[in-house]
Amino acid sequence: MTAISNGLSRAQFLRMVGGLAAGAGAAGVLAACGDGGSSGDGSATLTVVGVADEKAPLDLLTKAYTDSGAKVTFKTSYAPTDQVQTSVRTQLNGGNAPDIHVLYPGSGSAMSTGEIGKTPGLLADLSGQSWTSLIPANLKSSYSYDGKVHLFSSGLTVIGVIYNKSVFAGANVQIPKTYDEFLTACDTLKKAGKVPLALGAQTPWVTQLITYAFVASNVYRDTPDFDDQMLAGKATFLDSGWKQSMTEYMDLRDRGYFNDNPNGTTLEQSTAMVANGQAAMAVQVAPLLPAFRDAAKNKDDISMFPFPSADTADKVYTWGGANVGIGVHEKSKNKEAALKFIEFLGQQENINKWCEAVAGIPIKRDASSKVDPALESFLPLLDGGRVAPVGQRWPNAEVQPTHFSVIQELLGKKTTVDDALKKMDEVYKKDA
Amino acid sequence: MTTSTVVKAESEQAPPRPARRRARDRLGPPWFFVVPALLVYAAIVLYPSVSGIVYAFTDWSGLGDWSFVGLKNFDTLFHDEQALGALKNTLLLTVAIVVVQNAIGLALALGVHTRIKSRILLRAVFFAPVVVSPVMVAFLWKYVYNPAPDAGLNGLLGAIGLDSLRQDWLGNPSLALWSVAFMVIWQHAGYSMVIFLAGLEGVPADLHEAATIDGAGRFSRFRYITWPLLAPATTINLMLSTIGGLKLFDQIFAATNGGPGYATETLSTVLYKQAFVFGRFGYSTAVALVLALFVAAVSLVQIRYLRAREDQT
Numbered sequence: 168m169t170a171i172s173n174g175l176s177r178a179q180f181l182r183m184v185g186g187l188a189a190g191a192g193a194a195g196v197l198a199a200c201g202d203g204g205s206s207g208d209g210s211a212t213l214t215v216v217g218v219a220d221e222k223a224p225l226d227l228l229t230k231a232y233t234d235s236g237a238k239v240t241f242k243t244s245y246a247p248t249d250q251v252q253t254s255v256r257t258q259l260n261g262g263n264a265p266d267i268h269v270l271y272p273g274s275g276s277a278m279s280t281g282e283i284g285k286t287p288g289l290l291a292d293l294s295g296q297s298w299t300s301l302i303p304a305n306l307k308s309s310y311s312y313d314g315k316v317h318l319f320s321s322g323l324t325v326i327g328v329i330y331n332k333s334v335f336a337g338a339n340v341q342i343p344k345t346y347d348e349f350l351t352a353c354d355t356l357k358k359a360g361k362v363p364l365a366l367g368a369q370t371p372w373v374t375q376l377i378t379y380a381f382v383a384s385n386v387y388r389d390t391p392d393f394d395d396q397m398l399a400g401k402a403t404f405l406d407s408g409w410k411q412s413m414t415e416y417m418d419l420r421d422r423g424y425f426n427d428n429p430n431g432t433t434l435e436q437s438t439a440m441v442a443n444g445q446a447a448m449a450v451q452v453a454p455l456l457p458a459f460r461d462a463a464k465n466k467d468d469i470s471m472f473p474f475p476s477a478d479t480a481d482k483v484y485t486w487g488g489a490n491v492g493i494g495v496h497e498k499s500k501n502k503e504a505a506l507k508f509i510e511f512l513g514q515q516e517n518i519n520k521w522c523e524a525v526a527g528i529p530i531k532r533d534a535s536s537k538v539d540p541a542l543e544s545f546l547p548l549l550d551g552g553r554v555a556p557v558g559q560r561w562p563n564a565e566v567q568p569t570h571f572s573v574i575q576e577l578l579g580k581k582t583t584v585d586d587a588l589k590k591m592d593e594v595y596k597k598d599a
Numbered sequence: 600m601t602t603s604t605v606v607k608a609e610s611e612q613a614p615p616r617p618a619r620r621r622a623r624d625r626l627g628p629p630w631f632f633v634v635p636a637l638l639v640y641a642a643i644v645l646y647p648s649v650s651g652i653v654y655a656f657t658d659w660s661g662l663g664d665w666s667f668v669g670l671k672n673f674d675t676l677f678h679d680e681q682a683l684g685a686l687k688n689t690l691l692l693t694v695a696i697v698v699v700q701n702a703i704g705l706a707l708a709l710g711v712h713t714r715i716k717s718r719i720l721l722r723a724v725f726f727a728p729v730v731v732s733p734v735m736v737a738f739l740w741k742y743v744y745n746p747a748p749d750a751g752l753n754g755l756l757g758a759i760g761l762d763s764l765r766q767d768w769l770g771n772p773s774l775a776l777w778s779v780a781f782m783v784i785w786q787h788a789g790y791s792m793v794i795f796l797a798g799l800e801g802v803p804a805d806l807h808e809a810a811t812i813d814g815a816g817r818f819s820r821f822r823y824i825t826w827p828l829l830a831p832a833t834t835i836n837l838m839l840s841t842i843g844g845l846k847l848f849d850q851i852f853a854a855t856n857g858g859p860g861y862a863t864e865t866l867s868t869v870l871y872k873q874a875f876v877f878g879r880f881g882y883s884t885a886v887a888l889v890l891a892l893f894v895a896a897v898s899l900v901q902i903r904y905l906r907a908r909e910d911q912t
Binding site for chain 1 (some may be wrong): 767
């Protein structure tokens with residue numbers, strides 16, 4: 168070795184390498200000690216791991232909290248859902264989870280309140296906090312496991328139709344209030360050379376939105392306890408309004424209302440299609456409104472209305488569920504500091520700020536709540552109880568991905584509605 | 600035939616193997632030099648892998664307590680339509696990748712193992728995709744496979760008048776698996792090329808000269824000299840591409856996530872989803888164990904067959 172032959176003895180070389188390794192190790196240990204610890208002056212460092220959708224509100228509100236004089240330093244990081252599911256679950260099992268981490272409402276996904284709540288000692292109980300009294304009765308189960316509130320979520324999100332006003336005006340189309348009017352509008356837009364509905368079904372979660380938009384009216388309007396019936400084994404997807412919903416979904420395909428090749432089209436491509444006026448509408452979740460606006464030349468061109476899946480306007484129900492939120496790690500050394508921060512987030516002013524950042528609707532509105540103007544048409548439905556949180560009470564985490572897959576197969580004409588629903592029923596019955 | 604006589608004569612002149620081994624023993628480092636590396640390998644790879652096998656016989660969700668369920672996970676696996684479909688996809692992908700990637704790799708190696716001036720540049724160009732992250736390659740090819748008529752590959756086909764060949768490359772369930780296979784082959788053909796090139800460098804030029812003097816044509820020289828002497832390189836290439844094909848995950852995860860439907864699901868994507876999406880670590884470990892045993896079995900059979908072929912040459 169050149170370095171050795173040039174005057175550095177083997178022993179010196181080994182000492183040098185050993186010293187470097189020891190130095191690196193010590194630095195790592197010290198850095199680890201600094202993470203999430205408490206200092207002598209009573210201040211704490213809270214580690215927060217969220218998904219990308221939470222960056223805007225958490226950056227805003229962690230800063231507001233420290234600005235308010237709280238003796239807390241935040242160490243935040245954000246990642247896509249897949250990565251968070253992998254890393255946070257591993258950390259939870261290994262006992263080194265972040266103090267505060269992303270948590271999804273209800274059950275049925277790997278990082279959902281119900282799924283993590285099943286294992287004792289992982290989620291702190293938030294039931295005693297004053298904001299929990301604001302949770303709407305029909306969403307209590309989405310925030311809780313075994314009667315205890317574990318999820319902080321500032322508000323609701325809805326599925327509806329994001330549309331381009333200029334395209335509607337150009338084709339002389341009005342906002343449809345019933346399903347017949349919706350089909351007529353699609354027909355008119357198609358004749359005007361526009362894609363009526365942009366669908367980016369290559370992005371798996373996008374596949375479910377149209378089914379949910381139909382199911383809210385076709386199932387939950389007449390059977391509000393459908394989830395309870397399913398859990399009790401008294402109902403199936405195949406023998407319910409799900410069949411009508413998926414049939415209507417595929418009817419839209421057969422009428423040629425979607426863009427060509429939806430299975431090969433990504434969410435980003437479908438967003439661009441609506442934003443640039445190539446397509447008129449997309450069935451989407453409200454938190455994507457900012458993305459559509461950012462992609463459009465004129466942000467004011469983009470707005471949203473409830474999916475009119477009923478014969479008359481007064482029978483239209485909307486999908487509405489708690490938005491993605493956060494939970495506190497039960498075994499966190501900084502649990503008290505983390506709970507105080509959640510209490511801070513639960514103040515009406517901060518609920519409003521969080522919702523404004525993600526185009527959400529606060530769990531409780533006051534005079535200072537600013538709901539995105541595009542969502543105002545949803546408020547009468549939400550206030551009137553015409554809302555269904557479809558898909559937030561699955562018994563295991565496989566039902567939702569199976570729904571994604573069978574929709575892609577249906578769009579690719581590789582299966583039938585009956586077979587798709589049978590497959591979902593089979594997966595629903597699997598052990599959690 | 601003269602050429603085969605020459606090859607045989609050379610192999611007869613080779614020193615007997617035991618003598619080679621004795622020489623290696625005298626000159627090689629002491630065996631205990633391997634101990635530190637072996638300890639690290641055992642701690643980081645062997646111990647976690649072997650201890651992980653236990654979970655294949657449990658109902659562990661990835662969180663909290665678990666209990667033994669005997670062979671239930673394996674019983675489920677062999678009756679699981681999705682896993683069996685994924686096994687079929689994995690085998691189809693592997694066969695396509697092994698055959699086409701190595702054929703292209705060999706053709707490229709023969710092409711750049713000439714005296715053309717740009718051979719160094721061409722070698723670098725063909726090898727370049729290998730050094731790109733598989734996830735980056737998948738994102739790149741998602742653009743190439745854009746189904747819009749005026750974008751990517753479809754745009755190119757349209758520009759040269761082949762509009763009828765435009766496809767929904769990743770969205771059509773009948774086509775998606777082959778689109779993924781092509782993407783993987785595009786990335787790794789350069790890797791096969793480099794290994795074949797190394798083999799070609801070891802083919803003695805005088806054999807070719809002698810065969811040429813004897814009147815052998817280009818194909819005969821390849822058939823009776825180059826191809827037999829490429830046996831070690833072929834063994835390595837077939838082994839690596841088979842193992843790579845059976846374990847394929849990154850490109851599929853980033854390009855299609857196993858879709859549309861289950862069209863590109865492989866055993867690796869199934870075991871990932873079972874563990875990290877569905878929260879069934881026990882079952883996922885059973886899938887991983889079966890996959891590992893399957894890869895090992897295929898590799899062993901393959902290496903025995905190919906080594907026998909090497910010995911014949």
